[in-house]
Amino acid sequence: xxxxxxxxxxxxxFGGPEAAAQIRPFLDRVLKGxxxxxxxxxxxxxxxxxxxxxxxxxxxxQRQASGLRAAxxxxxxxxxxxxxxxxxxxxxxxxIRNLATTGRRxxxxxxxxxxxxEASWERYQSATAAACAVVGEGAPAIVYPAPWHIRPxxxxxxxxxxxxxxxxxxxxxxxxxxxxxxxxxxPVTMAAASxxxxxxxxxxxxxxxxxxxxxxxxxxxxxxxxxxDPWLEPDIRAAVVASPQPKVVxxxxxxxxxxxxxxxxxxxxxxxxxxxxxxxxxxxxLNDNPGxxxxxxEIALEYLERKG
Numbered sequence: 001x002x003x004x005x006x007x008x009x010x011x012x013x014f015g016g017p018e019a020a021a022q023i024r025p026f027l028d029r030v031l032k033g034x035x036x037x038x039x040x041x042x043x044x045x046x047x048x049x050x051x052x053x054x055x056x057x058x059x060x061x062q063r064q065a066s067g068l069r070a071a072x073x074x075x076x077x078x079x080x081x082x083x084x085x086x087x088x089x090x091x092x093x094x095x096i097r098n099l100a101t102t103g104r105r106x107x108x109x110x111x112x113x114x115x116x117x118e119a120s121w122e123r124y125q126s127a128t129a130a131a132c133a134v135v136g137e138g139a140p141a142i143v144y145p146a147p148w149h150i151r152p153x154x155x156x157x158x159x160x161x162x163x164x165x166x167x168x169x170x171x172x173x174x175x176x177x178x179x180x181x182x183x184x185x186x187p188v189t190m191a192a193a194s195x196x197x198x199x200x201x202x203x204x205x206x207x208x209x210x211x212x213x214x215x216x217x218x219x220x221x222x223x224x225x226x227x228x229d230p231w232l233e234p235d236i237r238a239a240v241v242a243s244p245q246p247k248v249v250x251x252x253x254x255x256x257x258x259x260x261x262x263x264x265x266x267x268x269x270x271x272x273x274x275x276x277x278x279x280x281x282x283x284x285x286l287n288d289n290p291g292x293x294x295x296x297x298e299i300a301l302e303y304l305e306r307k308g
Contacts, residue, residue: 003306003307004105004106004306005106005303005304005305005307006106006107006108006113006141006300006303006304007079007080007081007105007106007140007197007304007308008080008081008082008099008104008107008109008111009064009079009080009081009082009105009108009300010067010082010083010084010092010095010096010099010108010110010128010142011064011065011068011081011082011083011084011110011112012062012085012086012092012109012110012111012112012124012127013057013061013083013084013086013111013112014048014057014085014086014087014258015057015058015085015086015087015088015089015111016054016055016056016057016058016087016088016259017048017053017054017081017088017260018054018055018059019053019054020047020053020054021047021053022054022088023053024047025035026044026088026120027041027044027096028047028270029066029087030087030256030301032221035225035226036224036225037088037226037227039091040224041097043158044259045222047259047263047264048263049257050263050267051259051262051263053065055147055258055259055262056074056256056257056258056262057256057257057258058085058088058149059177060137060257060258060287061083061112061256062083064112064255064256064287064288064289064293065081065082065083066079066081066231066288067288067290067293067296068293068296068297068300069081069295071293071294071297072297072300072301072304075083075230075297075301077304079300079304080099080102080104080145081203082095082098082099083095083303084096085126086127087126087256088153089297092127092128092131092298093131094124095128095131095133095137096131096132096134096135096139097135097182099139099140100135100138100139100140100141101138103143104140105140105165106140106143107123107139107140107141107143108142108143108144108145108170108303108304109128109141109142109143109144110122110144110145110296110299110300111144112255112256113255113256114148114149114154114199114252114253115149115183115195115196115202115203115253116147116194116195116196116199117186117190117191117193117196117201118190118193118194119184119186119190119196120193121307123216125144127268129142129237130301135179136198143303145299145303146293147199148299149199149200149202150199150203150206151202151295151299153181153291153292153294153295153298154203154292154295155203155206155207155210156210156293157286157289157291157295158207158212158250158286159204159207159210160289160291161250161283161284161285161286161289162179162207162211162213162248162250162281162283163211164284165248165250165281165282165283165284166211166248166281168281169246169248169279169281170218172307173246174246174277176246177245177246177248177279177281178215178216178217178243178246178248179208179211179213179215179216179217179246179250180216180217180219180236180239180240180247180249180250180287181200181204181207181216181217181218181219181249181250181252181253182220182221182236182239182249182250182251182252182253182265183197183218183219183220183221183253183254184220184221184222184251184253184254184260185220185221185222185223185232185233185235185254186220186231186232187225187229187230187231188229188230188231188232189229190303191232197218199226199230200218200252201218201255203252204216204218204252205250207250207252211256212286213289215245217219217232217235217239218235218255218261219233219235219238220232220234220235221235221236221260221264221265221269222260222264223235224276236249236265236269237268237269237272238266240269240272240273240276240278240280241273241276241278244276244277244278245278246278246279246280247272247273247278247279247280247281248280248281248283249265249280249281249282249283250280250283251265251283252284254285255286255287255289256285256286256287257285257287257308261282263284265274265282266282270282278295
C-alpha cells in the first residue's frame with residue numbers, strides 16, 4: 001500500500017445537467033448498458049424539466065471544493081482541490097489529466113458519498129481507475145479514505161440540519177413529529193453484498209441519539225430499475241403517509257441538492273403528504289455546511305500529513 005502523503009484532493013461525484021439541452025445526453029451516459037424502462041427515462045427527463053432543465057449538483061460540488069480549499073488554507077495547507085464527475089464535465093479523466101500535468105503523484109480520491117455499495121462506491125473507483133489507465137504513465141496513484149459515516153463531525157452536521165427542520169415546526173407539531181431518514185434505494189441483491197444499509201442505520205441512530213429523538217426510521221427513494229426486481233423499502237412516500245403525525249425528512253444519503261432531493265422529495269413526496277393532510281418538513285442536505293466542510297478538511301489532513 002502506498003503510504004506517501006497525498007499532494008492533492010480529487011472530489012469524485014456523479015455530475016448533473018446544467019441546461020435543458022444536456023438532459024438527454026446526460027441520461028444516456030448515466031444509463032448506458034443499464035436496463036431502465038423507457039417510461040422511467042422519460043419520467044426523469046420531466047423531473048429535470050420541472051426544475052428548470054438543470055441540476056445544482058455541479059455548482060454545489062464546486063462550492064464544496066472551494067470550501068475545502070479554504071478550510072485547508074486556514075490550517076496552513078495550500079492544497080489543490082479539484083473536481084471530477086462521472087457523467088458531466090469536468091470528467092474524472094479531465095481531472096486525472098490535470099493532476100498528471102501538474103506533477104501530482106499521490107492523490108486523495110474523495111468519492112462524494114458517506115454510504116458504500118457497488119453503485120455509490122465501486123463504480124466510481126472503476127471509473128477513476130479507467131481514467132488513470134487512459135492518462136497512462138503520468139497518472140497519479142489514488143488512495144481512498146476509510147469509511148467516515150459515523151465520524152462525529154458528520155453526525156453533528158446532519159443533526160444540525162435536522163434540528164433546524166424541527167425548529168420550523170410549531171411547538172405542538174414538533175412534540176409529536178416523526179423523523180425519517182432517507183437514502184437512494186438500490187436492488188436488494190446489491191444491498192446484501194455491501195455495508196450500505198448497516199452504515200445508514202448506524203449513522204441515523206447516532207444522529208437521532210444526538211438529538212435525543214426516539215421516533216425515527218429509515219426509508220428509501222428514487223428507485224429506477226425494473227419493477228420485477230426487489231429494491232430496498234419502505235418507499236419514502238409510503239413511510240410519510242403511514243401515520244398521521246407530522247414528519248421531518250432528512251435526506252442523509254445525499255450530500256447536496258440534486259434531482260432526487262429537489263423533485264423526488266420537495267415536489268413528489270411533498271404532494272403525497274399534502275394530499276394526506278400530513279405536515280412535512282424537509283431537512284437541508286449538507287451542501288457546503290461549515291461542519292461538513294470541516295469534516296472534509298479533517299479527513300484530508302490525515303492523508304496530506306501521513307508519513308511515507
